[in-house]
Amino acid sequence: MMPEEDENPELNKKPKQQSGFVIPDGILHQINEMSAGGFLLFTVNEFGEVVQYQTFDSPIHAGALHRHIMLWSEAIASIGVEAFINDMKRGIRRKKK
Numbered sequence: 007m008m009p010e011e012d013e014n015p016e017l018n019k020k021p022k023q024q025s026g027f028v029i030p031d032g033i034l035h036q037i038n039e040m041s042a043g044g045f046l047l048f049t050v051n052e053f054g055e056v057v058q059y060q061t062f063d064s065p066i067h068a069g070a071l072h073r074h075i076m077l078w079s080e081a082i083a084s085i086g087v088e089a090f091i092n093d094m095k096r097g098i099r100r101k102k103k
Contacts, residue, residue: 026051034059043067046075 029049037045044062051057062068 026053026055026057028057029059044071046071
């Protein structure tokens with residue numbers, strides 16, 4: 007006989023999250039009304055937790071935002087790599103002098 011989920015509440019506990027600032031539903035509704043397909047919004051609350059708000063009018067809109075986020079992330083990573091390479095080059099030039 008398999009134990010019921012309720013028999014051992016310790017197994018069903020989820021990690022407790024701190025409750026921080028939450029963007030009011032009215033503002034999220036206004037953002038959605040101004041978008042043409044949905045939005046994805048990341049914020050960081052006062053506890054340093056990343057909070058995500060999202061809504062999509064269709065899977066196509068979700069896919070388009072997903073693709074844009076991937077390209078944006080790659081661009082940011084590329085900028086970071088370029089800055090690191092430039093810092094390395096500056097350090098090498100200083101040693102040669």
